[in-house]
Amino acid sequence: MRDEVVASTDGCVKCTICEQACPVAAVTDLFPGPKYVGPQAERFRHGDSVDRSVEYCSGCGACSVVCPQGVAVAELNIRARAQIPRSRRETLRNLALGDTESVARLAGLVPGVANALLGNRAVRRVAQWLAGVHRLAPLPAFAPRRSVRSFWTKSPGEGVPVVYFPGCSTSWYEPWLGEMVVAVLERNGISAQIAAGRCCGLPAQSNGFFGLAARRVARIAKELGAPVAKGTPVLASSTSCALMLMSEAKDVLGIESDPVLRLAEATWDVSEFLLDLHRQGRLDQKGLSPISRRVYYHPPCQQRRHLSGRPALELLALIPGVEIIESTQYCCGIAGTYGLKAEKYEVAMEVGRGLFSEIADSSPEVVACDSETCRWQITHASGVPSVHPVELLYESYGLSGARRPLRQDAKRKSARR
Amino acid sequence: MTQALSADVLVIGGGSTGVGVAWEATRRGLSVILAERSNLAGGTSGRFHGLLHSGGRYVVSDPRSASECAAENKALRSIAPQAIEDTGGLFVSLEGDDPAYAEGFPLACERAGVEAVAMSPAEARSAEPAVNPGIQAAFWVPDASVDVWRLLGILSAQAAEGGAKILEHHEVVSFEQEGQRVLGARLKDSATGETRWVSAQVVVNATGAWSGRVAAMAGCEVEILASRGVMVAFADRLSHLAINRCIRPSDGDIVVPIRTVSVIGTTDVAVADPDDTTVAPEEVAAMVAAADQLIPGAGSARTLRAWAGVRPLYRPPGGAGSGATRTVSRAHALVDHATQDGVEAFVTITGGKLTTLRLMAEEAVDLVVAKIGLPATPAFVEALEEKPARPAYFRLPDALAHRESVWGGDRDAVVCECEGVLRSDVVALVAAARGRIGIGDLRRSLRVGMGPCQGGFCSYRCAGLIAEAAQAAEAVTEDLVEFWKERFKGTATVSFGAQARQEILDRWLYASPLAPPGEPVALP
Amino acid sequence: MNRRADAVVVGAGLAGSIAACRLAQAGAEVLLVAAGEGSMGLAPAWLDVLGRMSGPVSSPLAGMQSLPDSHPYARMGSGVVQEAVEFFSSLVSSLDYRGGLEDNMALPTSLGGRHLCAMAPPAMAAGNLDRAGSVAIVGIGAMRDFSACLVAQNLSAGGALSAQGVTVDFAGAGADLGNLDVARRIQEPKLRAQLGAEVLACIGGAERVGFPAVLGLGAHQEVVGDLERILGREVFEIATVPPSVPGLRLSSALAVLRRTLGVKEVIGARVTGFVPGPGGVGGLRVRAASRSQIYEADYFVIASGGVLGGGIEVGHQARSETILGLQIPEGPLGSLGVAVDNSLRPLGPSGDPVFQNVAFAGATVGGADPIGELSSQGICVATGYLAAEVVKAEVAKVARAK
């Protein structure tokens, strides 16, 4: 049978709606646009990779979201990008960015040293020259071992069981977020079992390592097979992990195995899950105490591909006192690891320019955004601290114990110049 | 009447046969005029299935044709590799197909000299993942696909280089005869309506399905059974190998990948009028269903166009036969009207396949030469033979690479997005023609407007470039509207699913931002 | 997993946007779901109501009177159409639409044709071909989608006015410019000043200057203002093939309105079917990234864009509406649509409404020949408006009953 993604090119009527929506083509001539490199080029590829023009696709997925004809434009482009022949140096750089789990496992052993190195300008200059990672790019900081330990030793508490999938970011960079997620769930009668710290495979996929990505997803599907079979929901607080587990494993990597498909159906974005609780009247709304704060909310591009509206926005609206400014911009530019790359950093910053200036204009106290890489980019570019929406719920519930180390944001800010 | 022309040979018909004859005659040093009533490949040749036959199709039913195809397949590959994509092909038998046919197939191939390699179903599936997984038997054959416009473009350009005069849009309307000898013919220029007189030592009738009519003008008889075949193109390549069904030739038994599309064909229906190229919706449905058997999923793939071509099947005088078109030989016929009808200096070459055009041309020119002798200095042949090695077969990704070559630069632009045609390609042709060129010509030369949007976006861009050069907006606009109508003719029977959506979009384009002055565009 | 709202609107095109905004303005909680963007970014942003019947129509309002009873305009009545158009104008008042239903204006096309429409944004309306005087048509060398030569020569050949085509370079802009590339670049004051100077040098005494419709997105007014200042005469925009820059301005204006009016949206998710309920439809089945969800509501507006938008599937055998599975009456491809009653409820083969709580709007509504009549946008606005009115009344009834 014809591959579904390839077959979707049949739907393209050349209407240009994807070109209108592409945030990358809007800011650079380096990218000829999603239609050009997608459904148009695909008819010629024939398994060959003769076109490098797809290189600058950031994989944000705007094209697939807006296409009324159901063409899997982004999926085609991510696949095509993975086919581009690369130099050894490029491959190494991409592997370092794509195999986040291995890198984090190593560096996580000595977070202090790693952070010191990554925060050092000279080191970053060398890293750009040697490894093609832009010296200013917002690399995450490894969490102190204390907070990591505190997250992993958190007990699930009482209630209806779910699995919480922490992904790389919570496992190694922002363990406090995991603690907060678990606490907020517990507050609402949900008992979250924490799944093993794993990479979902998305960074590997977007850096062209489909085999590695497929192994990552398959491993998770296997590890979570038992609870999923019992109908236990799997929750992710990282929108990219959720996207990978929900749809990209099938649509981009082409994995059709039962465990992966079942996992897809079981996977929820944590805000979507909480909002669903609320719709069922099971969310403790009364317990939310006022926070008087001006919050700018930006739904990340990956979250929009969950096709579930803006659940975090609706959740934030439940918090008394919060003044919400809703983003009208599509993308912050970072697109996972895209904006970290030396040759793409400027493009990514340009993509996010509209967002950054909207943030500046609305002078919020904090930016809420569901994706970690977007938060890092937003704070890097705008200087405004950023949090996951659940962090605000946590605060509003008056929960305590987990704390975001303040210096994280400060550091990121100082790394800008 | 404009000035008279004369040549050693007047070739009537600019299909594969006529162009082949003109090319071969020029190579042998004869002076040639070719007259074609529409454009090159404007008849059956431009409406064929696109397969450079391995011969496998005919090994059982028509072994002579099969052997000829096998030999000529090799010959054409070396003559015009740039017009050929070396796809390779499969013969497969499906569940329920007569196993005896597949069993006898290898021996029949061997006898006919057709190369065929038996494969296990598993091997065939890995060679062509799109093929029906339920295949029972499979053979690999050296099928290839041919871009006919390119092929005829190459041959006619070489002939023109050797001095041949190629007159498109010139119809032969009558012959000049002196007693029982043909002296030449009268041509009518369809652009100006003027007629001109061409005298020739020998006239070659290469008008395919029309050769009966043309022969009759000279008082000769050629009986042609016109047999119409329908083909349907899918918007994408569904397979990379040509896939033939390993059964007796029947309807919808071959899928050919041609450039960006796959084409399923064909049918075989006797028609009275060779210009009858109508396509019935049932035929389209039957073709799509047949494709789905060879390539599961094809049934729901987007169909792009349907068209029909009319085969010139030759029936020798007095030759009996049931009249069933499937059983008439696909082999070609060379008729010397001097011996058959007592008319001198007139020969007809017809029937055959596009694949066998070189052989047909060789035999026809042999006869011409026998009638008038060779000129003393066949200089062109040597010049031609000394040409440096030709480029290799074309490959689909080459077109993408061509498009890619302009990306990121400041030099060029893509005009036809579906087929990756560059502005520089269009401008070069327009300039060479000094603006006297139609969008249809660009289509045949460059594939402009042949992709999924069927010209919706690129045709206007081309019109702009032509208008710029010709400074004749009115005529260009008229040509543009004609082009739209012509494109719509081929999509009427395949407007389902995505193609129906495309059609609405294109209709909106022509009714709204691209509405021409005056009356709205009357699309079929 | 279910979501609930007072009304669910399917489709983010012109019709769906009008319906959603109208409903939200009336205080309803509206959930809008769309498989993708609508076609506003494709069509020129003039507002067609009725441009042709057997020949050109000079007054849409007058022409409407002689349409057959089954035509959506006839079903709704010209009063509703007028109200709807007024609603549209006031809704997108920032775009300052000109014209009205009394008289059509004739605007130039990219092929130098005359397009008859009821209303248009000011920069397009300024291209009115019935105004006397000479015009210059400006093409931009590297722009593939506009030929000043075709436009100008065809306009002049029409005899009504004298048009001169000029083609200028857009400095440093590259060799291949799409409509959006120009629209974005021209927002740079320096670049448009350069362009203006180049144009000024070659337009002689032309009284108006026509550009392809790429004169800026968000900064459109500044772009037009600057060019008029530099050129010292009126500037107008000529509709182009997609992407339609004026269409995008309309589309983003409506998107902002939907958001500020509190419409909740899910873009990118396809509705694949429905679940029955008391009024006919209880909820719509929506395909999210990995699960289906049911969107429940009291009332539903389906503005799914007809064949092109995805609201009608043309199969080898049958043609059917994609959400409720309604059969589409036979007809030419360009006029396929759902048969509706005067309240836009879908009709079954017997001619009776089959779903009480569903109203159709936009290009999925049958009974018209939108391409031949040049009436699609008017139908979208009017049916979107009426669908909202019908739903509004019904939601109020439900509220009262509760």
Ligand SMILES: Cc1cc2nc3c(=O)[nH]c(=O)nc-3n(C[C@H](O)[C@H](O)[C@H](O)COP(=O)(O)OP(=O)(O)OC[C@H]3O[C@@H](n4cnc5c(N)ncnc54)[C@H](O)[C@@H]3O)c2cc1C
């Ligand atoms: C459905 C179908 C599928 C086919 N598929 C294949 C295939 O896959 N592979 C293959 O090898 N072969 C195939 N064939 C066969 C092949 O297409 C024909 O054998 C070949 O194209 C015939 O070429 P021709 O030049 O003889 O005829 P034509 O191409 O018809 O040329 C005759 C020309 O004469 C012109 N003409 C007619 N009258 C006059 C006049 N009075 N004055 C001037 N010009 C005139 C016509 O306009 C026409 O262009 C197929 C045929 C059909 C019908």
Ligand SMILES: Cc1cc2nc3c(=O)[nH]c(=O)nc-3n(C[C@H](O)[C@H](O)[C@H](O)COP(=O)(O)OP(=O)(O)OC[C@H]3O[C@@H](n4cnc5c(N)ncnc54)[C@H](O)[C@@H]3O)c2cc1C
């Ligand atoms: C190039 C072009 C030029 C045009 N010019 C003119 C003109 O000059 N005059 C004129 O009157 N009209 C013109 N039109 C037509 C006019 O623009 C459209 O007919 C009109 O905009 C349709 O609007 P709509 O709201 O009905 O549908 P659309 O704008 O098509 O929106 C349909 C919406 O429904 C969604 N949808 C469909 N099916 C589903 C589903 N199953 N689940 C979820 N969502 C779904 C789609 O994703 C989309 O958001 C033109 C159109 C084009 C393309």
